[in-house]
Amino acid sequence: MAEPRPSSRTVADSAGEPATGAVLAAPAVPGPGAVGVLRPLGVGQVRLDPDGLLGQWYRRNATATLPHCVDRLETSGNLGNLRAAAGEAEQEFRGMWFADSDVYKTLEAASWRLAASAPGDEAGLRAFVAGTTALLARAQRPDGYLNSYFTLVEPGERWRKPHWSHELYCAGHLIQAAVAAGRAGVGDGLLEQARRFADLLVARFGPDGVDEVCGHPEIETALVELYRLTGHGPYLELAARFIDLRGRGLLTRGPFGPGYFQDHVPPRDAREVAGHAVRQQYLLAGMIDVAVETGDRELLAAAGRLWEDAVHTRTYVTGAHGSRHRDEAYGSPYELPPDRAYAETCAAIAGFQCSWRLLLATGEARYADEMERVLYNAVAVAVSCDGTRFFYSNPLQVRTGHVGGGEEASTRRLPWYSCACCPPNLARLFAALPGHLATADDEGLRIHLYGSATVDAAVRGVPVRLRMRTEYPWQGRVELTVTGPAGSAPWTLALRIPAWCPAYTVLVDGVPVRAEAPDGYVRLRRVWAHGTTVVLDLHLPVRQVSAHPRVDAVRGCVALTRGPLVYCLEQADLPPDAVLEDVRLDPEAPVVLALANGPGPSAPPVTLIASGFTVTTAGTSLYRTAARAGGTTTPVTLRAVPYFLWGHRAKGAMRVWIPARPAPHENSG
Amino acid sequence: MAEPRPSSRTVADSAGEPATGAVLAAPAVPGPGAVGVLRPLGVGQVRLDPDGLLGQWYRRNATATLPHCVDRLETSGNLGNLRAAAGEAEQEFRGMWFADSDVYKTLEAASWRLAASAPGDEAGLRAFVAGTTALLARAQRPDGYLNSYFTLVEPGERWRKPHWSHELYCAGHLIQAAVAAGRAGVGDGLLEQARRFADLLVARFGPDGVDEVCGHPEIETALVELYRLTGHGPYLELAARFIDLRGRGLLTRGPFGPGYFQDHVPPRDAREVAGHAVRQQYLLAGMIDVAVETGDRELLAAAGRLWEDAVHTRTYVTGAHGSRHRDEAYGSPYELPPDRAYAETCAAIAGFQCSWRLLLATGEARYADEMERVLYNAVAVAVSCDGTRFFYSNPLQVRTGHVGGGEEASTRRLPWYSCACCPPNLARLFAALPGHLATADDEGLRIHLYGSATVDAAVRGVPVRLRMRTEYPWQGRVELTVTGPAGSAPWTLALRIPAWCPAYTVLVDGVPVRAEAPDGYVRLRRVWAHGTTVVLDLHLPVRQVSAHPRVDAVRGCVALTRGPLVYCLEQADLPPDAVLEDVRLDPEAPVVLALANGPGPSAPPVTLIASGFTVTTAGTSLYRTAARAGGTTTPVTLRAVPYFLWGHRAKGAMRVWIPARPAPHENSG
Incomplete structure (x- = not known):
């Protein structure tokens, strides 16, 4: 393993440097010495227009989801647990033993939100961050330990149940919240609290300490982030140590086998994802973070594998x-049942985070493709249109006569869960979303996700402002205008061409340009002048996808997709006498678009009209x-709606995969 | 509810009466006043030849499975638990809290075996029954209560956890063992012990007692059986009361919803099977038993529904x-994944038992069809060829790279399980198997399952002996010969024509007879003479079945079946460079039979040779x-083996459902 590299509290002069010169306010910011092709922008550097889809999601998260989470932390007892741990209340411990992590995720989400807010705005959120930070300070033990469950309920069991306790998992989310607060310049004291805990972890679990790992990964990526922010090498070393200790059978207790914990094989030797999907993806994020900061290309290759x-x-x-409800686990290869898909929201979020990390490390477009796919479908579906109800599990099919309900195999988004990991996880993802649209690299700027926004970046030290206007993903036209001076030296504007896109055109100031994208990015290199406008037009044909x-x-089924969006059929769109399970798509008939003034669950901007029986x-x-x-x-007209909008109307069946009649050919492509 | 009818310790004069006039030694023997069309024979009245498939299974059970279970009760601690409960040993409680039930099931199996054995045979099994009966007497509490877990581990919690405790479930299996011992004339004292416990149950849970039901049904059918043997009405009344109390939300504790326990709707109002499959099927057995003994046709109709x-x-x-691993449950309608099929062995056994009960009640062939299907496939697959290893879960597909193992999603039959409900359940089913081949009715005799055997029955008081010779299910020819005098009055020999059978012929003494079977039985009515031979020839074409x-x-898949047997493909039969998941069946090419001198896992008597790619x-x-x-x-020759024999060779993929190329038409039949 390479020596940890020193870091500093501020990001060195780089293309992605924010105009203010402050610490970059974004998750997963690689250190200056990290292996990596791309450099992220801060969440405040990309201001999403409120009328685009991403902007709607971002605003909904800020105005509905985040306040909802803050409220639920109070009503569900999470904050009460901490007050009791601080000796300020009599409350009996409530909720899951890792309920503190919901507080930390919400703090992280609030921090990203505040990082993109004007100083006088969001007074309520600021008060939440300040108040919770102060509460955490009071709940923290003198030695730095902080966990309300083990303080209140099982004080004698501290550190004694690593396979089950989630103590390091909770510590990880505390650290991630503190890093976010630190990068956002809010939450005075939170970073110091997290460091005190992290220093305790280094003393206990570091090279001179015990050989243990946490049953639920999270601490690994958190410690790397803390290292990045503080430059303190032992945090990175401990993260690397946790990775290296995994796969040695340290987690043998309990009813689950070691594979559940990804403890069956050392991560750098693993060939297959295994076990609990969220744990696997969080571990993967930690592997990538350690790899890029230590220059451990073998570990990075393992993560890519x-x-x-x-x-x-x-x-x-x-x-x-x-794929499996049982153990919330990955299954066998190609075991992908649409009806019993567990497809946990947190696993989708973690997948997004891992793809982002690999995108930064490699610059390869396929990782951005994957981010886009999971964001517009598996992540987006988990939030209700009003932002206050959530799916935990995200199946691709619900049958007529569906058996399930409550928190298990629900067909309704619920306001909260007894295990409420997903809602605040959604809040932190959407609060950090703006930072994921674009990156800097040595050549200039790259746009990965398209949405109406203003992008402020520094290219080779020169501030550049780019206006992006688009109806994406409903329409494929993206207009990018350089607004203001952009320096006298040439630089490259790189635009991602999604793998699903069969054709596109590029105009610069109205003039078609030849624009190949052999690696998934069109690169336009020139000296950019104020007012120069690039129009990228991505063709968005409806695609019949087979597996x-x-x-x-x-x-024998096809899924209808258009652009990044997966569509689905709902019983609500069928004639009263038709049953969704009996529907067949005619794959040879054209599928046409129906446009509406959405978005809304009843009138998405683009629905697909297909023919079938x-x-x-x-x-x-x-x-x-x-x-x-x-x-x-019997012929029937089928109306497919975006999957992320399903489940807002009358309760009923839904399916993404539609049996085709005649059956589609098996293919080799 | 109708008044319980009186019964007597001996079965009244009936067509099925054993020649000896003793109590009929068989499970689920309806009382003389019961609603019902058919009357069972005792396990000793049908003597299976040792060379037929059913005879092999019966003998294997007696010589391998049953001794194996007896041995495991010792080595797994079940008997030790009872010794500790009797105060004779210091052993800490071992195994599941309902481990006593494994002892009872084994006692029941041993009793059926002894019922069909000569008095001097099976000395070891007799010693096991006698010794265990004596042990149970010592472990039983003075008030009749008997449960080693609640005696040893949670004495203060007796009767306090009905949703979880399995106390009545265990009591039910004790009663079933005692009924079997009583009918078999073995296990002196066991019946009295069971009655003492049952009397305690009547006092506690009867009309003057508490309104409670057990989370795991079993007691209902057991109490009816005890009523049938003893004629004591309160047992039947209590069974009926347990049925009537269900579905009233008495089982609300714990992480499972009421549907898991079939407590979400009164059984007589239920329209769909739900929840834990074994519980549902055991409840169904109790519903049928109560219904036929009380003449409750509404309840019987509910069970049929x-x-x-x-x-x-x-x-x-x-x-x-x-269908679901999670909660071991039924899923939504048509949710039948072959790979994640839970398909618990005990659920298959319980399904066999329910179909048998409905067959006795109605005489309808479809119930016998279902018994045959589950016996030859879902039940038979669960036992290894040597009779000492068992599947708990019985999927219809295992993929290349299968994720699973140990007791969860195992691809190997295991010698025992931490929850060992299935092996002794198999032992009791196979020990009672002979009694399920034939029944009596008012007209004569009916044959439901075909196997080489000698059948002794009384028809209208006249002893009749029938020799049945067949290679079924490998061949469809069944020869039945009346051996000895068969009375001077005409009676009907009814032979089941399975629903899958497209054609058949019947000869009587070599002369073809017209033999229609509008209700699934060919009926031959005549005065039968010694030596008269009937030859039934069932055509056994290979069928490509679709769902x-x-x-x-x-x-898009088909399953290959022949007669009652479902076949499957195993990786072991493919060329080394072919992967099972890539195989397609050519549904238009003929499937031919390959005969071998089996049976054995490597050379089943009939394998199917198909063409594919x-x-x-x-x-x-x-x-x-x-x-x-x-x-x-690439063309490939496919070899399909009986599903019940899979998993005996090199570990590898298996599948029942084979993708067809070209895809089969959807059909409406």
Whole structure:
């Protein structure tokens, strides 16, 4: 392992440097010595217009989801737990034993939000951050330990149940919140509290300490982030140590096998994602962070290999991960049932975070493709239109007569969960979203995600402002205008061409330019002048997507997609006498667009109108001789809505994968 | 509810009466006043030849499985728990809190075995029954209570955790063992012990007692059986009371919803099977037993409705039940994933028992069809060829790279389980198997399952002996010869024509007879003479079976079946360079039989040779545009083996449902 590199509290002069010169306010900011091709922008450097889809999501998160989470931390007892741990209240411990982590995730989300807010705005959120930071200070033990469950309920068991306790997991989220607060310049004292805890961890688990790892990864990536912010090498070393200690059978207790904890094989030797999907993805994030900061290319390659395995054998078309309800786990290769998809929201979020880290490290467009897919589908579906209800599990099919409900296999977004990991995790992702649209590199700027926004960046020390206007993902036209001076030296504006895009055109000031994208990015290099406008037009055909033939669960089916959006059918859009399970898509008939003034659950801007049939099956026999062909069919017009908007109308069946009639050819492409 | 009818210790004069006039030694023997069309024979009245498949299974059970279970009760601590409860040993409680039930099931199995054995045989088994009966007497509390877990571990919690404790479940299996011992004339004292416990239950839970039900049904059917043997009405009344108390929300504690316990709706109002599959099927058995003994036709109709729902929306082609690992539960209608099928062995056994009960009650062939299906597939697969290793879960597909192992999603039969409910349950089913081949009715004799055996029955008081010779299920020819005098009055020999059978012929003494079977039974009525021989020849074509179009998980696939046997492909039979997931069946090519001198895992008597292809898929993309058809194919010869024999060779992939190329037509039949 390479020696940890020194860091400083401020990011060195770099292309992505914010105009103010302050610490870059974004998650997963590589240190100046890190391996990596791209450099992120701060969340305040990309201001999303409120009318674009990403801007709507961002604003909804700030105005609805984040206040909702703050409120629920109070009503669900999370803050009460901390008050009791501080000796200020009598409350019996409430909720999951790792309930503190919900507080930390919300603090992190609030910090990213405040990093992009004007100093006088968001007074309530500022008060929440300040008050909670002060509360945490009072709940923290003199030695730096901070965990309300083990303080209140099992004080004698501190550090004694690493497979189960989530103590380091909670510590990790505290650290991530503190890093966010530190980068955002809010939460006075939170960073010091986190460091006191982190120093305790270094003393206990460091090279001179015990050989233990946490059953739920998270501490690894958090410690790297803390190292990045503070430059304190032992944090990075401890993160690397946790990675290296994994896979040595330290987590053998309890009903789960070691694979559940990714403790069955050393991470750098792993060939397949395994076990609890969120744990796997959080571990992967830690692996990437350690690898890029230590220059450990073998570990980075291992992380890339696991990402490939997940994406090529165990990822839903929505970008979701985790095929099994049992153990919330990855399954066997190609085991991707749409109905029993567990597809936990947190796994989707973690997948987004891992792809982002690999994108920064490598600059490869496929990681941005994956970010976009999971964001617009598996992540977006988890939040209700009003921002205050959430899915925990995100199946791709719900049947007529669905058995499930409550928190298990729910067909309704719920305001909160007994295990409420997902809602505040969504809050922190959406609060940090602006920072993920664009990056800097040595050549200039790259745009990865398209949304109406103003991007402020420094290119080779020269401030550059770019206006991006688009109706994406509803329309493929993206207009980018340089507003203001952009320096006298040439630099490259790189625009991602998504892998699903079959054709596109690029105009610069109205003039078509030849724009190849062999690696997934169109590169326009020139001296940029104020007012220069680039128009990228991505063709957004409706695509009938089929799955790899080994995905048995969706054989003979197609999914309708357009751009990054996966669409689905809902019972609510069928004639009263038609049952969704009996619907067949005619794959040879054209699919046309229907436009509406959305967005809203009832009137998305673009719905897809397809042709199909309903098949009437005679008899109730579950099995019959195959040779008896036939079946009466009735033509039906099908209306497909964006998957992320399903479940807002009458309760009923939904499906992403539609049986095609005639069946689509198996293909080799 | 009708008044319970009086009964007597001996079965009244009936067509099925054993020649000896003793109590009928068989499970689920309806009382003389019961609603019902058919009357069972005792396990000793049908002597299976040792060379037929059923005879092999019966003998294997007696010589291998049953001794193995007896041995494991010692080594796994079940008997030690009882010794500790009797105050004779210091052993800390071992195993599941309902471990006593494994002892009782084994006692029941031993009793059925002894009922069919000559008095001087099976000395070891007799010693086990006698010794265990004596041990149980010492472990039983003075008030009749008997449960080693609650005696040793949680004495203060007796009867306080009905949703979890399995106390009544264990009591039920004790009672069933005692009934078997009583009917078999073994286990002196066991019946009295069971009655003491049952009397305690009547006092506590009866009409003057508390309104409670057990989280795990079993006591209901057991109490009816005890009533049938003893004629004591309060046992039947209590069973009926437990049925009537269910569905009233008495089981609200714990992490499971009421549906898990079938406590979400009164059983007589239920329209769908729900929750934990074994619990549902055991409850169903109790419903049927109560209904037939009380003449409660509404309850019987409710049971039939639940059976229909299970068979038409939630049963695997192997006859297995339980689609979800999570909660070991039934899922939504048509949710039948082959790979994640939980398909617990105990659920298959319980399904067999319910179908048997409905067959006795109604005489309808479809119930016998279902018994046969589940016996030859979902039950048979659970036992290794040597009879000492067992599956708990019985999936219909295991992938290359299967993730699972140990006791969860195992691909290997294991000698025992930490929750060892299945092995002794198999032992009791196979020990009672002979009694399920034939029944009496008012007209004569009916044969439901075909196997080489000698059947002794009394028809209208006249002893009749029938020799049945057949290679079934490998061949369809069944020869039945009346041996000895068969009375001077005409009676009917009814032979089941399975629903899968497209054609058959019947000869009587070599002369073809017209033999229609509008209700699934050919009826031959005559005065039968010694030596008269009937030859039934069932055609056993290979059938390509497809599933109802709503079964998404196997769309485009066919299963190969022949007679009652479901076949499967195993990786072990493919060329080294072929991967099972890439195999396609050519549904238009003939499937031929290959005969061998089996049975054995390597050389089953009949394997199926089909033609197909392996499909090579270019690229690793999990999703692609459907229009890109093609894919290179290589012809391959496929060898399908009986599903019940899979998993005995090299560890590898297996699948029942084979993708067809070209895809089979959807059908309406």
